[in-house]
Amino acid sequence: MEHTLALSHGTLSWDDYGSHRAAITLVLLHGFPHDRSLWAAQVATAAEAFPDTRLLVPDLPGFGRSSPLPSASMDAYADVLEPMLDTAGVERAVIGGLSMGGYIAFAFWRRHAARVRALLLMDTKAPADTDAAREKRLQLIATIQGHGVGAVVADMLPAQLGQTTRRDNPALVERVEVMLRRAPASGVTAAAQALMDRIDSTPTLGTITVPTLVIVGDEDTTTPISDAIAMSAGIPGSRLVTIPGAGHLAPLEQPTIVNAAIAEFLDVAVR
Numbered sequence: 001m002e003h004t005l006a007l008s009h010g011t012l013s014w015d016d017y018g019s020h021r022a023a024i025t026l027v028l029l030h031g032f033p034h035d036r037s038l039w040a041a042q043v044a045t046a047a048e049a050f051p052d053t054r055l056l057v058p059d060l061p062g063f064g065r066s067s068p069l070p071s072a073s074m075d076a077y078a079d080v081l082e083p084m085l086d087t088a089g090v091e092r093a094v095i096g097g098l099s100m101g102g103y104i105a106f107a108f109w110r111r112h113a114a115r116v117r118a119l120l121l122m123d124t125k126a127p128a129d130t131d132a133a134r135e136k137r138l139q140l141i142a143t144i145q146g147h148g149v150g151a152v153v154a155d156m157l158p159a160q161l162g163q164t165t166r167r168d169n170p171a172l173v174e175r176v177e178v179m180l181r182r183a184p185a186s187g188v189t190a191a192a193q194a195l196m197d198r199i200d201s202t203p204t205l206g207t208i209t210v211p212t213l214v215i216v217g218d219e220d221t222t223t224p225i226s227d228a229i230a231m232s233a234g235i236p237g238s239r240l241v242t243i244p245g246a247g248h249l250a251p252l253e254q255p256t257i258v259n260a261a262i263a264e265f266l267d268v269a270v271r
């Protein structure tokens, strides 16, 4: 069921699946430049894949049906999640994020640790942007401002999906392309600026005291396995699962394997 909350900057929109009495609430944060449909494969099978679990799946500000923030940052994205949890009546949730969603999960941990029951970090990494990455973000912003989001999609797509998906699953490639194309230009440019300004989360890793699962596609070239290994090594007691045949969008590319890994983590480490 969709919920919309009026905040001082505009509205936040999310889907709420499962019982309010479920033992666990799992928040799923999409990456850049996605929307809540990134989690279609988790939502579609939630009742069987994640029993006794409630899912909260927002559009981050500036994406999907959520209003843009006046000044986007990882902290500001993280802060809108607190009123969502309050409205949902959830004290502590498992915070799951993919790529930019993972950077936001780190910010949420730094700012609202008491609301975090566990972390699920998917196809993401801890360090800040390098100078070269910042340069690419500036070029992306300039291209979008001049020609619209459509002008950057062809370049972005190969970095989103692994070679297996690109070879064997044209329907999924098309769905992801449609998702990228409908991202609002203002939301994408604001997020690109926020991404290049984000702080290094490496010092945060050692502060994490909740159960943490790291998931990475073995064909992810955007946040590769080496990043996931370094991240997991820095988080005390965390577990790392590598997903065969998946790129940067592992939960969408190999949902059966990813869902099983999440379900086992929720059962063994969280419940």
Ligand code: MLT
Pocket (backbone or CB within 6 Å): 030, 031, 032, 033, 098, 099, 100, 101, 195, 222, 248
């Ligand atoms: C994402 O999927 O969120 C992006 O790849 C993050 C980034 O560009 O750093």
